[in-house]
Amino acid sequence: MxxxxxxxxxxxxxxxxxxxxxxxxxxxxxxxxxxxxxxxxxxxxxxxxxxxxxxxxxxxxxxxxxxxxxxxDQPLCETCKVQTHHQGLTPPSREEMRYLAERVESYFCAKCRKSYRFPRYNCPRKLMETRVGxxxxxxxxxxxxxxxxxxxxxxxxxxxxxxxxxxxxxxxxxxxxxxxxxxxxxxxxxxxxxxxxxxxxxxxxxxxxxxxxxxxxxxxxxxxxxxxxxxxxxxxxxxxxxxxxxxxxxxxxxxxxxxxxxxxxxxxxxxxxxxxxxxxxxxxxxxxxxxxxxxxxxxxSEKTVISNKNPDVKELQLTYVSSKDEYTLRENGREISRTTGWTRMLETCINVSRKVEKDWKMAYLARSPNTEYGLFRYQFKVTKPCRSIEIYLKTDVFENGKAVVNVIADGTTICVRNNELTGSLDNSKDIVVACEMTGGKGDCAWQHAQAFRQALDDDATVLKIILRF
Ligand SMILES: [Zn+2]
Missing domain, CATH: 3.10.620.30 (C8orf32 fold)
Incomplete structure (x- = not known):
């Protein structure tokens, strides 16, 4: 049989x-x-x-x-140093078959037409040499x-x-x-x-x-x-x-x-x-x-805590642009770092993904599909007591989706209404900004609470957190 x-x-x-x-x-x-x-x-x-x-x-x-x-990842062309294009699968050579490569991915350089092979080896001994996959x-x-x-x-x-x-x-x-x-x-x-x-x-x-x-x-x-x-x-x-x-x-x-x-x-x-x-x-x-x-x-586990570098900091500012997926950190108005990748500045992230809608030309954060609860948090631990905070965190909700933003300053929770808050702090040194996403209807419920929704050709700031000392 x-x-x-x-x-x-x-x-x-x-x-x-x-x-x-x-x-x-x-x-x-x-x-x-x-x-x-x-x-x-x-x-x-x-x-x-x-x-x-x-x-x-x-x-x-x-x-x-x-x-x-x-x-x-897609390899760079050795000569032109540009990203090659994936061309599909190609049959393995005899040599590649010796190391149990049943599939070989093929890439080509659009500039010089050179092609590259990536054999998907299964032989552990070979893989200890290539160390990639x-x-x-x-x-x-x-x-x-x-x-x-x-x-x-x-x-x-x-x-x-x-x-x-x-x-x-x-x-x-x-x-x-x-x-x-x-x-x-x-x-x-x-x-x-x-x-x-x-x-x-x-x-x-x-x-x-x-x-x-x-x-x-x-x-x-x-x-x-x-x-x-x-x-x-x-x-x-x-x-x-x-x-x-x-x-x-x-x-x-x-x-x-x-x-x-x-x-x-x-x-x-x-x-x-x-x-x-x-x-x-x-x-x-x-x-x-x-x-x-x-x-x-x-x-x-990865856990980013944002702190001041300069002891004379008077103002610490974190901004994010969704279309570029980029954070900027400034001290006293001067840029000190730029970071690509929305997770990179987060202290906690549960069931949240970044979605780019190519057809609608939109980028945003939302819950991962099939989840009911999403959370992301930024944590600041600063050396100087913080007197006040200013926040703008753009959220958009549809149907019965809910996005709730809170500030937790030395353990005390302050609710951020309508995406914005300007308030004084009691000389806090440990400040958390949290956004929770819940609710929504039907198969797309996860999409009904969004943060940082932005058109891909827009480069306005969708997150701004300013701490003043
Ligand atoms: Zn090339």
Whole structure:
């Protein structure tokens, strides 16, 4: 009988994981990781021994993203130094096939007509040399590095086109979600809640098991079940059983028992849907109670705090232009920095995305689709007591959408009505400006509360925060 195409797809994914079993490959991986440096960083936090291993994972993922692997964008032409154009796929060469590149992306330079190839290698050894790619390549090598550092790791395949890693935490007795591209650990709901993905099947692969782990990543089991139409559920279970049994033939009884015990713990975890707390930036669902671990996590999350550079500051001003997606920071009227990227000055951002409508020629911030609550905040920590504040934060609402702007000065909340506020402050040094977006109707509810809506050919200021000292 012909094998179900869905299962053939899973077989192909598993081929990648088998390459991790090669001892030479693991040895190369281990030699590339600056393990001693990472361990020293962990030791500096003085953690308890069982938590140290989890903290090493935090250091590993950060190092991997910051220093080892790069994201593949459209390449620049070597001669003309201009952006090349994507031309679609081209067949792999023999050499490229040797390193398991089934697809090769092709780019060309419009100026000199030179063409460039980007083979999507699947061979982890080759990828340790190229060190570039998108989520497939990132997860592939990161999973290998985890294994090389003696973590129990699995390669996670989401059929809606994403891959990542899971690592077993001895300290917490559960599998931790790890997304190397984002350097995120233990944020399993980031895809569904954060990115608005409609997840269906998520499977874990290792050299000793194939396991359906969808239920760690979705909040509504019933809704997810309805989306699972690719294959009969019994066939999928059977597939996991057969494969797992086959991989485990080479294992000792102790090893088999260990894996079985973990699986039971995991299935128990799956009995209740993970809870999503709108206030929790982590999308963590079940967050561990371990304080060391949580502290470590906070340290790795990006968090911009705006402060004054000049001790003689009399006025600090932050402005944003939506059409250019650009912030400007000024002290005493003089520009001190310009920053592109709307998230770059934020202290907190939950379920908010920037949307550019090409047809309407508009740019704005709104909730990510399929979310009910969105929040972004700016935080100022200044060395001089602040006497007054002036704010303009443009919001637009449609239907029953709501956008609420508040200032929190040393813990006291001041409501900003009609997008504008000029008021005195009680010598505050810690000032937060927050915008919350809720409400809206129908499928486009997320769009019904917007911040910074602006035409793309307009360069007026849509955000202005002035602190006076
Ligand atoms: Zn060129």
């Amino acid at each position: 012909e094998k179900h195409p869905f299962l053939r797809e899973l077989d192909a994914i598993h081929e990648v994981c088998l390459r991790y079993e090669d001892e030479e490959t693991r040895a190369i991986a281990a030699s590339l990781v600056p393990t001693e440096t990472l361990k020293a960083r962990v030791a500096a936090k003085d953690p308890s021994p069982d938590v140290a291993k989890d903290l090493l994972l935090v250091e590993l993922i950060q190092w991997f993203k910051d220093e080892f692997f790069s994201w593949h 998108r989520c497939g390549e990132w997860a592939n090598v990161f999973t290998l590095f985890c294994l090389a550092l003696d973590f129990d790791a699995r390669y996670i395949y989401d059929v809606t086109d994403h891959v990542w890693t899971e690592v077993w935490s001895e300290a917490q007795g559960r599998w931790l979600h790890c997304d190397a591209c984002e350097a995120e650990i233990d944020k399993p709901l980031m895809y569904e809640v954060g990115w608005g993905k409609k997840l269906k099947y998520i499977l874990a692969f290792s050299s000793c098991e194939t396991a359906d782990v969808t239920w760690r990543y979705v909040t509504d089991f019933e809704k997810t079940m309805k989306l699972r139409t690719a294959i009969d559920e019994t066939d999928l279970i059977h597939y996991q059983e057969v494969r797992t049994r086959r991989y485990q033939e080479k294992l000792s009884k102790e090893e088999k028992d260990k894996i079985a015990r973990r699986r039971v713990m995991e299935l128990t975890e799956f009995l209740t849907p993970p809870k999503y707390n709108a206030q929790d930036k982590s999308y963590g669902g079940r967050v561990s109670g371990d304080l060391d671990w949580r502290l470590a996590r906070n340290e790795t």
